[in-house]
Amino acid sequence: MRVLLVKPRHLAAHFGLAPFFSTEPLGLEYISAALCAHGHQVRIVDMCFERRSMARIVRRFRPELVGISCLHILDVAATLRHVEDIKRTDASVFVAVGGHSVASFPEALEGAHRIDAICMGEGESGMVALCDALQNRRPLDELPSLLLPTDDGRFVSTGEAREWLEMNHVHPPDRAAVEAYxxxxxxxxxxxxxxxxxxxxxxxxxxxxxxxxxxxxxxxxxxxxxxxxxxxxxxxxxxxxxxxxxxxxxxxxxxxxxxxxxxxxxxxxxxxxxxxxxxxxxxxxxxxxxxxxxxxxxxxxxxxxxxxxxxxxxxxxxxxxxxxxxxxxxxxxxxxxxxxxxxxxxxxxxxxxxxxxxxxxxxxxxxxxxxxxxxxxxxxxxxxxxxxxxxxxxxxxxxxxxxxxxxxxxxxxxxxxxxxxxxxxxxxxxxxxxxxxxxxxxxxxxxxxxxxxxxxxxxxxxxxxxxxxxxxx
Ligand code: B12
Missing domain, CATH: 3.80.30.20 (tm_1862 like domain)
Structure with missing residues (x-):
């Protein structure tokens, strides 16, 4: 599958040490490495430093699945904006949102009915399983650790998260995917x-x-x-x-x-x-x-x-x-x-x-x-x-x-x-x-x-x- 992984463009950080720290989306690099090992074609975009618009990126790369990483609760607004832009450009793209803050507090995305799935666990296993299910047209409610949208804008859980990953099986992060930034x-x-x-x-x-x-x-x-x-x-x-x-x-x-x-x-x-x-x-x-x-x-x-x-x-x-x-x-x-x-x-x-x-x-x-x-x-x-x-x-x-x-x-x-x-x-x-x-x-x-x-x-x-x-x- 063609998978686009997105680090959202957060608000201009102005207080604290935030202006002094700007680092790579390491979580997405781990996910990319896992997906590539399963034969998927992956791109990472860091919207904090990306000049192209989301619409342009989607039109060019034509992803079948987009995964957005919402690491900080501060990223929620930007995440929702990216979801809108992606769906407006191509409504058939499957959009999954994961990452620390939304997996800890999915309520922050309540009502965001254009999100196709919220992923609760580690992305190395979660995204590979999601690709596999989408590719083989298997029902998503058979996968654990997802929240799927209902017609009334709520999300329902597909069941408890699977075991944490065995770290020896985790592929090293795909650093090449962010070298441009x-x-x-x-x-x-x-x-x-x-x-x-x-x-x-x-x-x-x-x-x-x-x-x-x-x-x-x-x-x-x-x-x-x-x-x-x-x-x-x-x-x-x-x-x-x-x-x-x-x-x-x-x-x-x-x-x-x-x-x-x-x-x-x-x-x-x-x-x-x-x-x-x-x-x-x-x-x-x-x-x-x-x-x-x-x-x-x-x-x-x-x-x-x-x-x-x-x-x-x-x-x-x-x-x-x-x-x-x-x-x-x-x-x-x-x-x-x-x-x-x-x-x-x-x-x-x-x-x-x-x-x-x-x-x-x-x-x-x-x-x-x-x-x-x-x-x-x-x-x-x-x-x-x-x-x-x-x-x-x-x-x-x-x-x-x-x-x-x-x-x-x-x-x-x-x-x-x-x-x-x-x-x-x-x-x-x-x-x-x-x-x-x-x-x-x-x-x-x-x-x-x-x-x-x-x-x-x-x-x-x-x-x-x-x-x-x-x-x-
Ligand atoms: C590095 C880091 C930063 C970096 C930025 C990293 C980045 N790329 O954006 C810097 C130093 C800039 C930073 C700043 C801040 N940070 Co910070 N940061 C971290 C830290 C230490 C590590 C994150 C990381 O790289 N983890 C390693 C990767 C491998 O894990 P991951 O990103 O979680 O990804 C995995 C899963 O979450 C999942 N996943 C991730 N994305 C997706 C997407 C999909 C689709 C799926 C399926 C799965 C998935 O799969 C990945 C692989 O397993 C975390 C602590 C932590 N352990 O998470 C705090 C943490 C995220 N930060 C925190 C905070 C509070 C801040 C600040 C507000 C602190 C401050 N006062 O300045 C600022 C905010 C900056 C801003 N304006 O946005 C809190 C967040 C709390 C919250 N709920 O919002 C954390 C949890 C620390 C804590 N002790 O509580 N941070």
Whole structure:
């Protein structure tokens, strides 16, 4: 079959670190590899950087099946627009929508009757099964993990999801399918960037995170040989998107030995991990460090206090945060991360956060506003109190209910928090100090990103998008 896979064109991301991060559609690359292995003809289009219209792409490629990946709930509006464009161009094309956010919360697509199926599970197996059924004209309600539309605009389930994939059977991602867009993929001052996956899922239970709920607490690992082969295919800057890097010490040691033996070295690697894990993994970190000239760790710091960590179900403590920072620095890793700002913050909570950042020199960090992500237990718990159901505001930088402080003061302090980081082009790291770290060819792109990101320190920008009526409870 001819299959078109689509990464939607999301809204211009303007707050937080979003302008600094733009990465490849790795999930679609895995799906493409699985489909190609079954003899299908596949194209991936990244609508964030695609110049052709959807209508033109559909007319040219004439897909029989289109799969759209709705990774973030923010992508819902763009996804629906693409569905309309595809169906208007050729109503006979079968349109399936999948991906993390809609599989976690299909309700976001309710009423979208032009979608032919919502896919709940991993696309490597789901899309192959869908192609097979469509090609052989078998009824779709025999396939598991689909939601199929009814005449009244609802979706009904075809049954429980099948088992999670056995990772050793997953084909490495089809990187060639996105090479045309490669120059657009950036992380901070590193460009172009490749993303890689070594582990899928997370076994922790953080209140704000939707990953463990999507993967039902499972954590699975690609084989060391497959990761090593993929590592050699990636370029010099690599963002490892695993939610919990170094999760399994034995397997991680096997993997790093395999990678070291391959001789491949990178300019920059970014890996995301937890403080308690890093605090107890000094020997493992020492083994990993030689793999790249620059190696940053992105920590979910979340809170400077035990009380704050407990309220987020983080299952860690502040002593571990400090130990992780010490271990990472001792072995030459760059320390980056994120803190969560609760709408319930008082002035003292902000001051506490600033003191912590200053005391431990954590200037390469970001901040997000505590947000109940659709599909999480937390979302269901607070749902009736939410004042905003516009998914474009679920970017972790909008208030979804009234804060404890007056809203103007909340955003003043939130922006002051951001001003204390290296991203303040007029502050800690002047704009021109970024330049030596950027390849000459990319200076224009870097300057544009820096200019765009200065909005995140401007309270008026947030207030302009604040939509909660003054008389709301
Ligand atoms: C990489 C990443 C990013 C990248 C962008 C990636 C991209 N290509 O667009 C960057 C760093 C830019 C980013 C930004 C943000 N992110 Co993000 N991101 C991730 C991360 C860590 C990995 C995604 C990934 O590549 N996974 C690996 C691939 C293999 O899996 P996959 O994409 O899910 O695809 C599989 C299945 O879902 C399925 N599938 C996917 N598409 C389709 C389509 C069809 C048709 C079918 C059948 C199946 C299918 O099959 C695939 C293969 O198995 C996830 C966490 C996670 N584990 O999912 C968070 C995550 C998706 N991000 C999240 C958030 C909150 C954000 C931000 C809002 C954070 C912020 N404050 O800035 C921003 C939003 C940016 C924006 N404006 O859009 C949340 C999303 C919550 C939600 N429900 O919306 C997640 C889940 C993290 C979390 N801990 O909760 N992100």
């Amino acid at each position: 490669r120059k657009h993929y950036v992380c901070l001052n590193y460009m172009p960037v490749w993303t890689m996956e070594t582990t899928r899922g997370c076994r922790h239970r953080c209140k704000f995170c939707s990953v463990w709920q999507f993967y039902k607490g499972s954590c699975r690992y690609h084989s060391a040989q497959n990761v090593s082969a993929d590592f050699q295919r990636t370029g010099k800057n690599v963002f490892v998107i695993d939610d919990l890097f170094w999760a399994n010490p034995e397997r991680s040691e096997e993997l790093v030995r395999e990678l070291l033996a391959s001789g491949e070295r990178k300019n920059w690697i970014l890996a995301q991990s937890r403080v308690d894990l890093v605090a107890r993994s000094a020997d493992l970190l020492r083994l990993w460090r030689p793999l790249a000239k620059n190696f940053d760790i992105f920590f979910g710091f979340e809170s400077p206090t035990r009380k704050g960590l407990d309220s987020l179900h983080k299952g860690s403590d502040v002593a571990k945060t400090l130990e992780a920072v010490r271990v990472a620095r001792e072995y030459g890793f760059g320390v980056t991360g994120n803190f969560i700002v609760d709408p319930d913050f008082s002035e003292e909570n902000f001051f506490e956060l600033w003191e912590f950042i200053e005391a431990h020199q954590l200037f390469r960090v970001g901040f997000t506003i505590l947000t109940p992500l659709p599909g999480t237990e937390y979302f269901e718990q607070v749902r009736k109190h939410l004042k905003v159901m516009d998914w474009s505001q679920y970017d972790l930088h909008h208030l979804l209910w009234k804060p404890r402080l007056p809203v103007e003061r909340f955003f003043e302090l939130y922006c002051e928090t951001w001003r204390r980081t290296v991203l303040n082009a007029a502050g800690r790291k002047k704009w021109w100090q970024w330049l030596p770290q950027v390849d000459l060819r990319h200076i224009g792109q870097m300057a544009r990103i820096l200019i765009r990101s200065q909005q995140l320190m401007n309270p008026r920008a947030y207030l302009a998008e604040y939509s909660i009526p003054a008389d709301a409870e």
